[in-house]
Amino acid sequence: MTTSGTPRGMLFSAALLFVAACQREAPALPETNELAERQSKWRTSTLEAGTTTRLEITPNPYEGDVREIAEGQRLYSWMNCAGCHGTLGGGGIGPPLADRDWIYGGESMQIYQSIMQGRPNGMPVYEGKITVQSAWQLAAYVRTLSADAPSAEAEATQQGPTDQGTHTGGRP
Numbered sequence: 001m002t003t004s005g006t007p008r009g010m011l012f013s014a015a016l017l018f019v020a021a022c023q024r025e026a027p028a029l030p031e032t033n034e035l036a037e038r039q040s041k042w043r044t045s046t047l048e049a050g051t052t053t054r055l056e057i058t059p060n061p062y063e064g065d066v067r068e069i070a071e072g073q074r075l076y077s078w079m080n081c082a083g084c085h086g087t088l089g090g091g092g093i094g095p096p097l098a099d100r101d102w103i104y105g106g107e108s109m110q111i112y113q114s115i116m117q118g119r120p121n122g123m124p125v126y127e128g129k130i131t132v133q134s135a136w137q138l139a140a141y142v143r144t145l146s147a148d149a150p151s152a153e154a155e156a157t158q159q160g161p162t163d164q165g166t167h168t169g170g171r172p
Helices: 007-022 032-042 066-078 108-117 132-145 152-159
Strands: none
Touching: 066 132, 108 132
16 A cells, blocks of 8 residues: 555655755855856946045135036036936935035035945945046036035024924813
């Protein structure tokens, strides 16, 4: 009498198949060079976030120069900065530039460094892609986007103290 037709026999057969399947070798992963080669086929840009170049702290030579700021505006449009930061710097998939509260700082030198060195999570490196002059022109223009914007701290001061935890449901 065979046990393959009984529930006990089917359970035993399933267990054997399960054990046999576990004995298979894992598929070999591609070598690191092969993986990099595969990824490079899909790469659409040579821009990368971050750089090892250390920059000296210098004032923006174009700060307040209307002609150079206009050139920075042209570059902002031409390089599609608006694609991430919005036409007037209001933000989009990239952070807004039309406010005064920036993660990496809103001073000219900090903006210049963000342009040239890139930032994690999306801001590409433009060092070697654009000239130093163009980066300073862009930084000068970007600073004008937030020139009239109050900082978050100033906005909080203007709004005054808030009632915390005193919700009355609209009743006095």
